[in-house]
Amino acid sequence: MISSKQFFLVMTLSCFSQISFAQDIGLTKQFSQCMERSNGVTIDMLECINTETKRQDQRINKAYKSVMDQLTPERKKQLQQAQRAWINFRDANCQFYADPDGGSLARVSANDCFMSATASRSKELEMMSGESTAPAAIPPAPLAPAAKSASATPSAKNPQQGLSGPQKNALRAAKSYLNVSAFSRDGLIEQLSSPAGSGFNRSDATIAVDSMNVDWNQEAVKSAKQYLQLMGFSCKGLIQQLSSPAGGKFTEKQAIFGAQRAGAC
Numbered sequence: 001m002i003s004s005k006q007f008f009l010v011m012t013l014s015c016f017s018q019i020s021f022a023q024d025i026g027l028t029k030q031f032s033q034c035m036e037r038s039n040g041v042t043i044d045m046l047e048c049i050n051t052e053t054k055r056q057d058q059r060i061n062k063a064y065k066s067v068m069d070q071l072t073p074e075r076k077k078q079l080q081q082a083q084r085a086w087i088n089f090r091d092a093n094c095q096f097y098a099d100p101d102g103g104s105l106a107r108v109s110a111n112d113c114f115m116s117a118t119a120s121r122s123k124e125l126e127m128m129s130g131e132s133t134a135p136a137a138i139p140p141a142p143l144a145p146a147a148k149s150a151s152a153t154p155s156a157k158n159p160q161q162g163l164s165g166p167q168k169n170a171l172r173a174a175k176s177y178l179n180v181s182a183f184s185r186d187g188l189i190e191q192l193s194s195p196a197g198s199g200f201n202r203s204d205a206t207i208a209v210d211s212m213n214v215d216w217n218q219e220a221v222k223s224a225k226q227y228l229q230l231m232g233f234s235c236k237g238l239i240q241q242l243s244s245p246a247g248g249k250f251t252e253k254q255a256i257f258g259a260q261r262a263g264a265c
Contacts, residue, residue, distance in 0.1 A: 220258025
């Protein structure tokens with residue numbers, strides 16, 4: 001019987017083998033080049049993976065829409081159900097890679113699983129639609145979190161100057177997360193402090209998040225649009241999804257704002 005550490009090592013090696021065959025699932029050259037430059041540094045690898053995940057999110061949304069445009073109403077419902085089931089599987093499967101005992105490599109493995117699964121599903125949808133939407137021509141995204149991003153811009157008073165080392169690291173991770181996906185304040189703190197996420201002390205995670213000048217209303221709008229791109233929601237259903245403790249964790253006011261601005265209400 002293999003130990004948990006040996007098992008995790010096997011999973012990690014399996015996960016990294018996917019990177020060697022990036023072209024098979026349509027990962028970009030920018031990602032391969034970024035990984036080469038990372039020299040195995042965990043935070044740099046995570047930034048490479050998170051940036052590529054953002055590209056693959058654009059790709060899967062485009063491929064999904066392309067397939068939906070070609071289907072009958074009944075077949076559209078079937079694809080929506082299939083896509084919903086795939087999302088649940090991807091999230092649960094990649095969450096398993098985030099072994100609490102796996103250290104920093106577990107984070108890399110879990111993030112790579114999410115990125116690779118998204119790319120593989122994109123390729124599958126592209127084959128269904130009969131066209132390629134692989135983001136080969138997309139210009140390279142910055143390896144570091146974008147300094148001009150509204151989601152990761154410090155306030156004018158620059159409260160980040162007094163952060164401790166762990167809090168600065170939590171801040172850096174928070175910016176990376178916001179560059180990949182939309183988060184509520186509570187959702188981002190949970191992601192940073194969860195043992196299956198970044199594993200920061202909750203107090204450090206809270207201080208890091210609150211040191212940023214994030215427009216949570218706009219994050220709610222982005223989150224709402226992401227949900228609507230993958231499946232249909234009623235106005236009430238989307239608000240519940242955005243505000244649920246098991247969903248987006250936005251405040252009810254933020255959820256209503258997001259749902260309305262995303263066009264669901």
